[in-house]
Amino acid sequence: MTDRSHTRALVVGAGGLGCPVLLGLAEAGVGRIRLVDDDRVELSNLQRQVLYGVSDVGRLKVEASRDRLERRFPDLSLEVEATRLDATNVSRVLDGVDVVIDATDDPQARFTINDQAVAQGVPAVLGGVIRFEGVIMGVQPGKGPCFRCLFEGPPEPGEVMTCAGAGVLGAMAGLVGHLQVQRALGLLGDRPDEAAGYITTVDGLRGTTRDVPVPAREGCTACAQRTASSFHFMTPSTQENSMSVAIKIPTSLRRFVGGNDQIEVAGQNVREALDGLEAAHPGIKAKICDAQGNLRRFINVYADQEDIRFLDNLETPLGEGAELQIVPAIAGG
Amino acid sequence: MKLSSDQATRYARHVLLDEVGARGQLRLLGTSVEVRGEGAAAEEAVRYLVAAGVGEIVVGADLRQLYSETWADLNPEVRVKSGGECRHRLELGPSDSRLQGAQAALKVLVAVGVKGEA
């Protein structure tokens, strides 16, 4: 057996996918696992979250999994964190791992993991399961397509189908989780190319899986970040005159701006540009920012192809002719 | 027959599926599956069958000795025995993977929960 005792894997999510992923990785001899999840075990989880039991109900999943895994795999070094992964902590959580496995049921987190894994050069396995369907995709940063090449962004609020809303056949989570493990071990192995570049779809009713090749998409903001990150620089924001900024409006928001797909405004940073947009088309800012004026969770804003969450957020400076792209998040589950 | 309120909560993700519903869950609770094999694949299949509420499961004595406590904690209402007649049977070899175990369990859940086999 391949020695994986020094391999470090990050597992995000200790739910339906996390349970088989953790068991599978530990059994394959992966020596170090970092697990991040902020949920507690509920009775309705036990229909598919096979690592837990009635005695765990009410406990943090990370603590329950630690107990179960440590008893079973005494050599495993498991580092757990009862946190919800988001844009503010993803780079720290990803730091130093050899592979990351997305085992969340949160489509937004899936994109956050994808984007940051690509930016930090960490191989990733994205996955989702719902009803009788599943998807798995391995990503090799800087080589071939990423998850965002396939789906530009996560779903809009309300469009998201989750297991809690639509149901899931229990063993589907097991099947998808173990396929994720297989893909992760592939990315860590001698022929990582065979584990990336396509998405696997699982049809649980027919009992079939299908590998669909995914072309790398030109203009993918996640992949662009990878190529641009080595000479990343800020546009100076000291000039007094206001900059002209083009804001690209997504289909779903065009009805708030008279059907236009692009609006020109003035502004030296993202906040000023959005205020300019609001002045021209009152009501639109509420679709992008919440009552506190912060960016809504399911909205991504890119300033010249870079996610402003990784820059200075709403204070990200904009140069003359800058392009601001608003991307509402797409589905998963 | 109806699901108790505890069962309705525990199996909510199955009941939500139109193709399964409360009727499919009741069929799962009323069926029996024999899992042959002693390795990780067999263990994995049993985990998912237990979690799904398959009423009665028959496994080899070794596996039962190792995991009966874990399974009882996962789902106390499932009976795991080491002998007896069953409606369905899975065979998993010692070199089969957990993936194959989950896949085998899935097949039974689809046959009983969705397609209406007893």
Ligand SMILES: [Zn+2]
């Ligand atoms: Zn990409």
